[in-house]
Amino acid sequence: MDKSVKRLYSKATASMKHSFIRQILKVTKTIPGIISFAGGLPSPDSFPKEQLASLFSRVILNEGDDSLQYGTSDGDKTLKKAIKLFEEVPFLGNDEIMITVGSTNGIYYFTRTLIDPGDIIICEVPAFPGSVAAMEACGAKLVGVAMDRQGMIPTLLRSTLKTLLSKKQPVKFIYVIPEFQNPTGKTMGLARRRAIIRIAEEFNIPILEDQPYRELRYHGKRIITMWEIARTEFNDPKLVTIAKSFSKILGPGLRLGFSSGPPDILIPMIKWAQKVTVSPDCATQRVAARFIQEGHLTQHIQRIIDLYRPRRDAMLKALETYMPDYVSWTQPKGGMFVWVTINKPINTDTLLERALKRKVAFIPGSKFYPEGREQCNEFRLNFSYASEEQIFDGIQRISRLLA
């Protein structure tokens, strides 16, 4: 771009980086026959194309006066009603839920509501870079807390908060992905969720709970969300705001999600939405509402689970079959990702360069750590996009590179 224009960039624009994951996705698209475990892409086989095509046509023809008109910034009331029934929270006030343009949009508004440049957000490490980028765009400083098998470690969260607050550092919120975390696939058990909320209550710091994968559970029982625990056990809805998404259960191209939290947080988030998107896409919102109301979503989620469960099983089996004994990995009960650790000083950024030559891709672990704190012996594998056959083939290719 013309230098004279760059000269005018705001500080935030000038410091903004391209997303590595987007770049690698672009690269993988140019390599014919590549097996990609890189993106967090749902399988196109999971998109309910015919049902959506017929609903879009019906919504435009029968409800077009409404759905082609400007909508409200907090979202379509019909969709809110459908979500409340689907989520089994019919008692929720309309001012406690807002529809967003994907969950990233909700995460951004939440951050925009609470963060001034230099303020601190506590997050898990490794962390999901999409949210980190949205938060950094608001000027936030991310402070990572290490995870064990169950996610963020409570004792470390407490000591981190104690240290920061004793130095009068402006800690604004705690960001967690408690279920099938991106990138590790780890899930917080009930006791861990309660422990994290207890600390949030003790230090009076709210939690943002990011839950895009909750419905994609392949094994074990559903666990109550932190948002619900805060309402029902702690009797304090202010403690947790939840961001959810239709990206993984309907299609990311629809750009639809929702946030639910206390009105004191949601009202300013909606004020931000008025300035940024005006409203989410009204026709898409109504289509999603009808999809849920006509009972398609429950059936559709089951179809996705039936599609992804064998892929997860294939990936775990392929890792077991082909990986050398100095490699270990997580056992996700849902979601889309497995996190692999090479217990040897092997740099996965370099490994990726070699893997691309063998037509297989993953995301190196370093991309999920704050700058300067990168761990280089790990990588993330996605199992929702490739077929079972490709999964076996791709994992064998990576294991050969390691050998």
Ligand SMILES: Cc1ncc(COP(=O)(O)O)c(C=O)c1O
């Ligand atoms: C943990 C997490 N949060 C948020 C998102 C963003 O989802 P959306 O498409 O709803 O913006 C993703 C997408 O991959 C994700 O993995």
